[in-house]
Amino acid sequence: MDLSDFEADNSVSCRLSSSIPDVCKTEDCCLGIDEAGRGPVLGPMVYGICFCPVSRKEDLKNLKVADSKTLTEAERENLFVKLDEAKSFVGWALQILSPNMISTSMLQRAKYNLNALSHDAAIGLVQYALDSGVQLKEVFVDTVGPAEKYQDKLSQRFPGVEVTVRPKADSLFPIVSAASICAKVARDHAVKSWKFAEDLGDVDTDYGSGYPNDPKTKSWLLKYLDPVFGYPQFVRFSWSTAQTLLDSKAVTVHWDDDEEDGEKAAARQNNTSVLSYFSRNKPSELTHTRDIHRFFTERKLKSINTL
């Protein structure tokens, strides 16, 4: 698998795809969606789609694609090669969501949660297939959590396509298994050959599975924790594992959308809380100083008496 497009800038979302088999543009097709790397605190999350004509489902079965979780890494690699060789009737596309993109989405002011992010990635890939002229009739999706809601969302978004959202779809439908293999292989490659944007010298790549409960992952996180910057972009900052470590080990950083109590925040900001206006005794600075002219207050300018 050629990941060079993603590696050129691994801080954003990247789409990789095979060529579209001609047969897919003329015959009714089925499409499977699956993801890899939803849970880890390290590395990208990869969404994969695989599609083939409905009439060729049996051929796909003969490739012996199975749920990627039941396969060893080597078996997955082999199967991916087989899938790629079957390019006369099988097409695939991947959306690699970089850890940085996951962090910034989930931690931005208007929160964009992981489910929404996942759904949008899936929708984007289906739309890509449609835009490329694939004659989509059936879509199979593996889900985590309530399948019905997701199915409604996708059905509404793609009228005329029969959407089936099913837990464990990756072991039920060969086309979803194929998608899961593509996604998993891409994720393995991306993690293994991760190019750190940060200058970390010789990076210790022994970070285990990348899952939060892996002790190796945890000790790696501790090792690469910078008191000011936190982690390299390889880490999903929005994961509670990462945040807990940052809270206890790194320098405290305050953002202006941090929640704080009114009175306390006011005291810290050196201004007067609204509450104090209702108390009998006004803070002394309110009673005998003139208001600073709005020219200065509007521009946040103050006289100072110490440097």
Added chain:
Amino acid sequence: MTSKKKRSAHTESDSWVVIAPDSALDTGRSVDSDPSFIKLKNPSTGSSSLYLFGCGDLSVYEVKAFSEDFRSWFIGQTVQRDGRLLYVTPMDPLFLLLPYISSVGKEGKFQSVKQMVMDEDYPGCSRLLQCKQGLDSLHHVADEKEVNDQKYHKYNLEKTLEWLKKKVQRTVNALKKGNISVGGGVKSSTFVRVKHEDASEEDYLRYAHGLISEYISEDLSKDLLKHLELPEISSPKEAEPPSKKRKLSDKPVEAGEDYTKFNSADFARKPPKKMTAAQKSLAKADKTGMKSLASFFSPKVKQEKN
């Protein structure tokens, strides 16, 4: 995800980010006259503020800090917690001299500036006497007399107001030139007028007066307002309702409604000491056959069956 974080006390940093005119930073001819920050009495608030004397104390600059919450600097390879941006801007030294001259002026005597500009709390103020611009413009705020080549001054309010009026007028010009919105309704953080604002001349004058007032005492600011023939706007502070006075008593302060005391065994209902006329007439009323209001709230007592 976001937990409440404790904020440690501000630590003094040893560097600042400053914007200053070249003239202020011009290090000079002799070693002991480098530009230096110094605390002086703020002519408006009377408390201490930071100023900067240029090389050789020939000029004085005020120091204002742009400071907003949640700001830090990345400077080179370091992080600075304090996200302030300091502005060092030239200042007319006469504003700083004025409080000293006007306070002596009440005695009605001619005095030398050296005698007038003395301050135990702010010994740095004597350096103002090096600022040529300040000394040369003393005649704007004071009458002058020259005896034996020695100049003596006496504060003159009329002159001062006339000088300040000119300042206001120049500020108005600067405000117009700088396209600064002075209208009351405009509160945009960008300070850029969307539409042409029809600010009246009075808006400009008032705004400029407010700005100049940041550099003079409150009394002088009021005098200047009159001198500019601007009516005083009643301050919202006066519109406040009078505060209720709590009666003082020798008894220890008790909460108005302390229900815990009803639980104590020694609680006994005391008759009210004084009754109003209405209460008295009510007390005289025939209450036979009437339940007391309190009984409705007491726990139900099982009536004995006969």
